[in-house]
Amino acid sequence: xEMTLAQTLFAVALGGVTLLVTGFxxxxxxxxxxxxxxxxxxxxxxxx
Amino acid sequence: MGRPVVQEPSPWTxxxxxxxxxxxRGRSGQWAFVAHRITGFLVFFFLLLHIVDVxxxxxxxxxxxxxxxxxxxxxxxxxVGLLGALVFHSLNGLRIVMIDxxxxxxxxxKRVLSAVVGLTALLTxxxxxxxxxxxxxxxxx
Numbered sequence: 001x002e003m004t005l006a007q008t009l010f011a012v013a014l015g016g017v018t019l020l021v022t023g024f025x026x027x028x029x030x031x032x033x034x035x036x037x038x039x040x041x042x043x044x045x046x047x048x
Numbered sequence: 049m050g051r052p053v054v055q056e057p058s059p060w061t062x063x064x065x066x067x068x069x070x071x072x073r074g075r076s077g078q079w080a081f082v083a084h085r086i087t088g089f090l091v092f093f094f095l096l097l098h099i100v101d102v103x104x105x106x107x108x109x110x111x112x113x114x115x116x117x118x119x120x121x122x123x124x125x126x127x128v129g130l131l132g133a134l135v136f137h138s139l140n141g142l143r144i145v146m147i148d149x150x151x152x153x154x155x156x157x158k159r160v161l162s163a164v165v166g167l168t169a170l171l172t173x174x175x176x177x178x179x180x181x182x183x184x185x186x187x188x189x
Contacts (some may be wrong), residue, residue: 024089
């Protein structure tokens with residue numbers, strides 16, 4: 001099936017949203033590992 | 049001329065932090081927060097695209113062309129994911145409202161989250177079957 005211009009543009013936009021959401025998901029998930037580095041913790045050393 | 053204001057370092061930021069254990073990791077509430085952020089982001093950005101595709105209704109040929117895409121198996125899988133995100137975001141939102149209105153319910157927070165996850169999985173499986181059924185039965189593509 002050959003795609004029309006409108007379908008191509010919409011598919012590109014959907015792909016862009018998918019990439020954006022994937023990037024944001026990776027950022028949020030990774031933030032659980034590094035976002036606490038400014039805080040003292042009872043379980044970790046100071047200033048880490 | 050008043051006295052110069054000496055700004056105290058914030059207890060919440062910087063290496064001089066005096067706030068022990070302010071970041072909690074790995075507990076159910078944090079993972080619910082992470083999932084809520086991600087699903088909210090997905091739902092919001094898809095909503096923007098949805099506004100675009102629905103706004104084509106005044107141009108029937110374009111509207112039909114764009115909506116033909118939704119029959120594609122890749123987009124059907126995307127819709128199953130979107131359904132899961134939407135259901136989780138809605139149910140978890142209700143859980144947050146519950147905790148806001150009834151602070152005493154925080155003791156049951158983990159069990160309610162389990163119910164949210166279970167209900168999300170169930171509703172997504174049922175909805176996902178309905179979305180994928182035409183493809184599974186070979187009526188599409």
